Amino acid sequence: MRTASIIFTVFKGHFKAWRRNKTTLFWTLAFPLLLMLLFGGLFSLQSDKMDLYIENNDMNQDSPSMASLRIIQLINQTDSFNIEDDEGNLEEQIRTIVIPKNFESRLEEGNSSIKLIMDESHQTFLRTSSLINGVINSMNVENQGVEQPIVLIQEQISSNDISFIEYFVPGVIGIAIMSTGIFGTIGTNTKYRKNGVIKKLATTPLSKFEWIIGLVLYHMLIGIISTIVILTVAVLVFNINIILNPVIIILIISGALTFPGLGMIISTVVREEEEADAAGNVVTFPMLFLSGTFFPLETMPTVIQAIARILPLTYLNNGLREIMIYGNYQAALWNCSIVFAIGIVTIAIAMKVTRWTDL
């Protein structure tokens, strides 16, 4: 009971200081938001054109029919698609147009069709189908006189494709939890050790365990606050779908064990305040780029994938992404248990190596 109230005192003290200090507020809230808005904005500008695979089956002795070429030309003129050759792997293609055999001859008979293979629930489905319908309409206008126009047939596939921003938002939360955890604890620990606050605390009944637990609880709370702020802005600005689930909280808690724990371990080595930021950068920088925050790890060289597998941020990012975006409960739990295990080990080491007396 007494321990609980002491821990609460420590927790409250950190939280008050955080609220009042503009620098810490910037790094925990404004910085991740800026990062998200900047990259999210850049990528949404660039991704104006959508990839479209075309499978043209209407061939006259090895060369495509006139009508099929015409429809491809019209699709091209919409200026909305990057037309790619069909590679035959439907699962990996977000949107595929199939032009059937006899498309041209059927057109003359008036009962031709083309097929769009796409996930109905994909965020670009409406835009895609209306553009293709537009193309079919112009084709129908050109072919007035035929009795029945071309129709669009939709075939459902389920796709895992998500937009950059959907991919990125969980990573932003991961970065926020990591950088606040690591920089925050290295900063406070070296500052308080240098200016004598730790020494003063060590003369009171407060133990180093209570101090560390108070610090971890504080990081859990600001982790949750950052997450809420980032998600709110992400939903408002980018209009993305987020799946909310209690696993998110467990992931944040695990992160609040891991990264402050790492920070504490590092701050036993860092003696001077000026070295604190440098030391923090050495640890956070590689994680920032090698933990699949910006791009999926599968697109990276195998060496980097191997490194990523030992970085805790990888599992935090994956866990957050699996639950928030894909709603994949099992994969999220799996990643979550890895971060949690790393967190327990790190914090145990931190408790062991943090010096309270004989500074």
Next chain:
Amino acid sequence: MINNIVINIEGLTKTYDKSTAVDEISFTVNEGEVFALLGPNGAGKTTTVEIIECLKTPDKGKVEVFGIDLKDKKKQNDVKRRIGVMPQNFNAFDWLTVKENLEYFRELYSSKVSTDELIDRVGLRKKMNSMYKTLSGGTKQRVGIAISLINEPELLFLDEPTAGLDPQARRETWNLIRELKEQGKTIFLTTHYMEEAQELSDRILIIIEGKIVAGGSPNELIENYGGNKSVILKNCNKKILEDRGIKYETDTENQIQIIFDNNEQLFNILSAVTNDPNVEIEIKKPNLDEVFLNLTGRRINAEGLAK
């Protein structure tokens, strides 16, 4: 009167890497006294108090506080609850106000002390809602003393409580320490200010390079190590002195110094010059500066450096 011993140190030694900071020292501190550890920079004062405050582990020797041996780590918490500590270069939480800092520490002790009363007692009412980081050095030290009183300690440690303060702020702190002594607290002071030790302490231990070189009340120290008292005469006709057989030294052209041991000798000197209205008379009593000079051949300057 039998003194209750609050701190008992025997053969205490502490070595950092290769250098010995505290070397086989022994002393006791009695209940209700102001005890000062006086010495220049690097003498080992902080090392000694921090061992007693359970902040450092000694290499050798016995340390008992309230009769509790500090070797027993589990008992250290009992000691911590009964002592108040203001470490050297004290700092509290920058982003909490004075009052919040006091409340923070009060909660750590689950203490029932009224922070408002304490604020008035150390004269911090006007500053109680200011952020700690915005305070002046003197006010910060004052907050330090207030925090060290939050658990109503029987024994108070003040490590260089007036270092870097202006004379006005120093006097105020001294008055506060005197009040605390009157309330019956035992106060363990470390300082390199001779005047501070002399003004406040009942007993002083002079420590140099980790060793105790002398100890006693300020008067005993001056008596034993201060050297002689002397009369300084200006514009004095040397012949009058020679007539009476008084031995003198000529300090400067116009100034004479006569060393004396007792009041009889002093009276003899003064009666010799009593009829000459031009003579300026000054009686010089040694103070701790002389004690220190005689013990070490050096003086301590304001920064605490022995020269």
